[in-house]
Amino acid sequence: MSGREHVSITGRALWLITPFISLAIITGVLVMFEYFRSTTKEMHLEQIEFYVKERIARERILFQQAENHLAKIQDKFIQRFNSLEAVDYEKRFSALMQKETDGTWRNSERFADLNEYSGNFIDDDSPVTSDLKKKMVIFSELTNQYGPAWHGQYHNLFIIGQENYMSVFWPEVHWARFADTSLDLTRQQNYFHGPESDSPPALTADESGQSLWTDVYFDNVSRKWLISNIAPLYLNQQQIGTVGHDLYLNELFQRTLNDNYPGAFNFVFTRQGRVIVHPDLMERLFLREGQLTVQDAGFPLLTEAYQRSLSGNLWQAYESADEEYFLVMSHLAEPDWFFVSAYPRQAITDLALNKSRVVLFMGLCLLLIMLSIVYWVMKYYVATPLQQFIWAAHSVAEGDRNVWLDDSRRDELGQLASSFLNMQKAIRSHTSRLTCEIYEKNDAQKKLQQANDELELRVQQRTASLEQANQKLSLTLEQLKEAQGQLVEAEKMSSLGGLVAGVAHEINTPIGICLTAASGIQDDLVKLKARYQAGQMSENDFTGFLVMADEAMSILISNNRRASQLIQSFKQVAVDQSSEECRRFILKAYIEEVLFSLRPRLKRTRHQVALSCEESIEMESYPGALSQVLTNLVMNSLLHGFEDIEQGLIQIDVVQQDQSLILTYRDNGAGMDEQGLQKIFEPFYTTRRGNGGSGLGAHLIYNLVTQKLRGSIHCTSAKGQGVCFVLRLPSCLTGDVHP
Structure with missing residues (x-):
């Protein structure tokens, strides 16, 4: 068996199936979650709307009863x-x-017990007339009769007369006993004013006589937060006072804050934008004595609800701008308040999530059941038969060719068993055939090995022959290189020999003149001496001899100087050409010496050499190599360029560029074609093979320039247009040692 880790096909099938089933379950849970969230949202919104409607109806009963009570008091009065x-x-x-x-x-x-009787008060400035007494008695009787009956729902019942007197039933607060003489009851918030009154507009009503509700205020006597329902008291179509109920707001606060829909919170505000109740603003409301506006509160939900109330729609169910709350707003008509219940969206999401967890748990249980069923089916119908196939395959691999498998099944595994048995038969047949082929192959390999051995022997013999031939070729190449070097040296010596012959010929002329002049002086001296000894020498003879001697000496001196110059130039050029010394020299003077040494060859022709070079240019290099280069260039022009030209011109120009010297050599000779230009620097290439040309002159120039002088040379030419060599040479080779 191989070293790979064994993996059960049943486990692998479960591993592949599980993600798909899990994905289906998760998808179902997500769908159910969205369904639960949607249905939960609808259900809770309906319940919140029902709660708000029921709450508004319940709160309105209290306000409506208060208005009915006041109307009844008016009639009874x-x-x-x-x-x-x-x-x-x-x-x-x-x-x-x-x-x-x-x-x-x-x-x-007699009526001092204010827990049982109503409290009555007449200001010291009020005129106690018969009419006032009558009204006071009726006020007291009405408050004593109806105050205790309504006290279970309303904290007090009061009637205020226009002449600043009052009757109030308020057992918890003995208001009439502690009323101050400076108190003007008609200027208080709980007094009803007609349309022509100068009281604040919020407390002024029209002539219809309907009751109204005051703003929330703090009563200094009772020390409580109150809201009053007041109505005008008319007699003979004239207002004579005000009748009203006071409601404690503490109970309203508690109902609003605590009696809310589960998970929601409530708040109340007025149409004028004043906050009545809000769970997060109660402390600020108390500090401001109930005068906190929506704008000052700075709560987004409160501000948004107030803005919606201004639209005139008294019933609204909406989602907040930040999508965090669902809100239901309704109008409490009697006090002109707006009641809002806010339910957080997250609460609906949490409820839907809790329900989805149950579905997820059921899905996981279903997943485990399905996986168990799949595992059992795969193991019984697939894994067990495959184990038999594995055993059969191992047996065949170990050499057993008589393995039996059940091929009677009518499914894919039965077909696989039948194919396996057929394969086993084919293996037996192929095994016998392969045995024969292996025998034949071994025999062929032996023959092939024998042929390889013979071939290796032949290769070794041929290799030895090639090595001998290579040795002969290497020896021949060394001999050719040595011959090439000898030819190059011969070319140098030939050039030097020509120089020597030319200089010798040039020196013969001044030396011959000197010899002739010396012979003439000697002859005249012999003649003068004979005349002197004979006593026949005259003054004219002596004077003539002196003149002739002076002329002869002048001739001797000038020709000796000329010979000395020739010898000196030849000596310097010859020494430089045979020396390997690197030295500093004036370039123009040295080129002139080289050209002077070539005068014997140039004098025989009408050719001219022109030199253009600054006097100050110095060069530290190998002058011998430079001399050989210039000599070969001039000789090439004389031998090849001016072969059919009587009067040619050679132009040598030297300029300095930074640390380099540009030497341009050109003539107006015959020039070269493209083929000759490409091969000019190749060794042994010459156009005068049968006329004494060696083909090494240009090759020697190239080697001297590029190797000895460390420069470069470039040639341009065209047939009939002369030749131009451009040499770029370093002006200083200090420290360089060149072979």
């Missing part, structure tokens, strides 16, 4: 005022009221 006689109300007033030391009228001792 008119009835009693019209039926009460003067004797009755005078007697009742005397029993009810007594004048205090501060000038005010308050309850007598």
